[in-house]
Amino acid sequence: MSDSTIRLRTWVRGSADDERNGLLGFISVTYGPWIFDGITLRRTADGRFALSFPAKVDRAGRKHSFVRPANDEVRKAIEAELLMQLGQHPEFAP
Numbered sequence: 001m002s003d004s005t006i007r008l009r010t011w012v013r014g015s016a017d018d019e020r021n022g023l024l025g026f027i028s029v030t031y032g033p034w035i036f037d038g039i040t041l042r043r044t045a046d047g048r049f050a051l052s053f054p055a056k057v058d059r060a061g062r063k064h065s066f067v068r069p070a071n072d073e074v075r076k077a078i079e080a081e082l083l084m085q086l087g088q089h090p091e092f093a094p
Helices: 016-020 072-087
Strands: 006-013 023-031 034-043 049-052 055-057 063-065
Touching (some): 016 023
Antiparallel strands (some): 034 049
16 A cells, blocks of 8 residues: 655754753654654653654643554654654754
8 A cells, every 4th residue: 555664754943942941843754644743852851862742631631642652662663763864864963
């Protein structure tokens, strides 16, 4: 049907204020026929990179993801692949 490889579509750097708060930028990816927008790249307090996936917060303050990795192993694989692709992106400099 279609390619099932995750591919970086766009990278938009966050503002200076965003970066001071650990949010480096916004990622859009393709996966087969799907486009996933609103993924954020963050730098954690210990200096590593981490992806955050789009979600909404309900009235009780509970987070409900629109899309997310199935488990920690999948999350690590997605992060590794996208960080490798970002490293080749001319506008990305951590």
